[in-house]
Amino acid sequence: MKKHTAVINIGIIEDNRYMRDGWEAFIGSEPDLNVIGSFGSCEEAFSSDIMNRVNLLVMDIGLPGMSGIEGVRYVKKRHPDVIMIMATIFDDDQHIFDALKAGAMGYLEKKVSPEGLIAAIRDAWEGGSPITPNIASKVIRSFHQGANEEQLTERENQILEKLATGVSYHAIGKEIYLSVDGVRYHIRNIYRKLQVNSRSEAIAKGISRKLINPGILFY
Amino acid sequence: MKKHTAVINIGIIEDNRYMRDGWEAFIGSEPDLNVIGSFGSCEEAFSSDIMNRVNLLVMDIGLPGMSGIEGVRYVKKRHPDVIMIMATIFDDDQHIFDALKAGAMGYLEKKVSPEGLIAAIRDAWEGGSPITPNIASKVIRSFHQGANEEQLTERENQILEKLATGVSYHAIGKEIYLSVDGVRYHIRNIYRKLQVNSRSEAIAKGISRKLINPGILFY
DNA sequence: CATAAAACCGCATGAATATGCGGTGATATC
């Protein structure tokens, strides 16, 4: 395992000139942070030669041309070791989750202080995930389960989990020592409680309500 | 909307006496933080009268009797406005995600500094989610999509999303102006790429690979 | 120009699912 380089090579992608220059100045003033390129769009950045040397990118989301989200996907695919931190004015759920799903390690609001930005870069470089508190809050909340929704019984949860694996009613019955019609009985009740009328919806809703874990999700 | 009270009423649940007293002393030394009770187990805490006055709980996970996770579920159900911060030695994924899913707002490692603990309490009280960097990293990573897995085309993703809603092939075809057999064609390919052979598995795998969002998950 | 890959369409068939209705036995509530 290679040790961290002494200096972190940083790239900036941000279309607002003032913002970009400000970041560059602040980051560059740190002895161990080296801004090797700053660009106004993903296209400019990705066609430059810095992509093979850069260690960490600070990116905006609202960019002309290729959006920051698409940019994250691009980088993640072609340069999987590059760490990306989003710094943006968007604090809506969709942007946040899209960016994180695409592979960003951090997500900052643009109003972050220079010191905060520097700290975030170091934090990400050490393997952490810098996210400003109210973004963190949204992320954490996305894990919370619905509170006063209709509860499933133990048996129903058990069967719901089996449903998600794709096996037939017959196979479910065999696994839990129940007749096919017994399985059907519980499934009816599950559908009623979740207010759905298909196996597919039950699974989708069950997962989104955290009643079942798709195995791969948390590795 | 009621303004935040000037003083935050805090409860502590931690079985290690030294740890508990340490926390109580540190937290209590802040003028705006008021420790109104500290307990060695959930049972003790929940049967006390502080539960109706407490604003924020700092809890361990590894507790005798009712575990911290169960404790979180209990509190979330009966006192949904109480904010919970877990402070624990467990940094494995299962404990973290279980606690967050159950409703904890923050997750700290026990080695957190007193200043860090105080900051975390204030942060949580302001609506943030205090999590130490390497915990944050795990949470963020759980959002990342698998990199070199077989990609679905745009059309396939579109259809996979429809599949999760539970509608029939016929209905899917109508929605996206495609024949039933055209729908079938894409579904075959989706199954092959995801290595499944049922609609249920495709949905479960699609969600866990973040190819589709169950609508309710991110609110 | 040949070839390949993606995106469709059609048909056929056995398997699985959704749902309605009618049962039984156990437990709990009033």
Add this chain to the structure above:
DNA sequence: GATATCACCGCATATTCATGCGGTTTTATG
């Protein structure tokens, strides 16, 4: 002791799904 709720079993039927095989058209690549 009547009533209700839960967990199960059985049967019947229309609908939907999974999958195999053979097509066409468009678009990119060599």
